[in-house]
Amino acid sequence: MNGWEAIRDDVRARISAREWVPGALIPGEEALAVSYGVARATVNRAMRELAGAGLVERRRKAGTRVAQGAARRAVLSIPVIREQVEALGQAHSFQILTFGEELPPEAVLMAMGLDAGRMLLRIDTLHRADGRPHALETRWLNLGAVPGPLPDLMRITVNEWLLQTVPYATGEIVFAAEPAGAEDARHLDCAPGAALFVTERVTRTDAGPVTWVRLAHAPGWRMRTVL
Amino acid sequence: MNGWEAIRDDVRARISAREWVPGALIPGEEALAVSYGVARATVNRAMRELAGAGLVERRRKAGTRVAQGAARRAVLSIPVIREQVEALGQAHSFQILTFGEELPPEAVLMAMGLDAGRMLLRIDTLHRADGRPHALETRWLNLGAVPGPLPDLMRITVNEWLLQTVPYATGEIVFAAEPAGAEDARHLDCAPGAALFVTERVTRTDAGPVTWVRLAHAPGWRMRTVL
DNA sequence: GGGGTTATTATGTCTATACATAATAAGCTG
């Protein structure tokens, strides 16, 4: 491999080999450009990449130094449940348990940034993998922030529809371990109090908060990622 | 704001406004460069950024189109426990429970990619926040992959020392909900079977696998991130 | 029309050059 990627890899290797230890100053772009025999822009590209990955810190005039105490970062990909299940080689099916306008818990409205007393559409879905319960989804949907009519919910999950309809929203996710409540236990076919991996997600667009979801995974579910 | 950031933001806004829907083709760099009145490289920079964020997909000759069904990505920052605790305004303290060479469970050796029967250094640590149990750390350390001698483990946690010593390792992380075992319950001061948020992490460098850690958080711990 | 070759095209990268910007160092002044 050559070009800026080779330079990025070489610098990374030299950091890893402790040629430059955390906190140490790395030679300037000009100097590196000469030593690698490339233009400064090429070195800049490589170093910018490393800075984006958190490996080095760059400041004008101060130069580039190896980051120290940088919080390690991991990129999580949050697939739709259907793909999550199918990636395991299992068949995904789902079943809508609840559908209708209700008054959400105050915590949900607060997380979404909506006024108390606001009614939202509640859609609860049980996801199955090869017929066995996989995850219980509790969703509150703000119809005011989604364009167009609801799809045929027998055919497509709300989540997949939302991904197509309001792409590239921002939001927050919370991961937690929670004991299974009575509802969880009944639908996920586990003992009450069993340790469940739970994710809570709020999604927002320019048009306002779109949805709040709680996803309780069946016991044993593990979320993995690379560092 | 002007320059490539302005273009990036404008394109993002136009995608968000559904001017270009998922799957649709976005005008080529040349065309955009003309319409924005900049050089093609500037448009390229902006579009590359959006592609990196997963908002658009770019293929040579095929052009750039709005990504559809892109798995949403979240960046997790994995701080050292001390900072995690201090960020909550609490005082961090820790206590070493176990220290010595042992034969690790086979699952640990396998996760690290080491041969069965290999002895590793086991270091168990209980982390406290304002004196109350915060997390139980079970660590296996491969001394063959770390340079230099161990630090004074009364003063610095193994993790923080590793961050300074072998920076920028790669690895995998697993997040799970597990019922508290007898050990967990005793040290974390909770009931056996309580739902614990557990992370397991393997760390590797060029010199081989460095460490395997299991971190069991006290009940109620929530990990949050932005989407 | 099927199958293989060639032309076309959008993105990917590199270069040399220029100027902008932020942070530091040096210098000056009271």
Next chain:
DNA sequence: CAGCTTATTATGTATAGACATAATAACCCC
């Protein structure tokens, strides 16, 4: 020497131009 101003410097960004590369479209031949 404190405090302000100015020079220096490394990175940040933009430019036009060039060539590379991958993927598609067009073409040709059988």
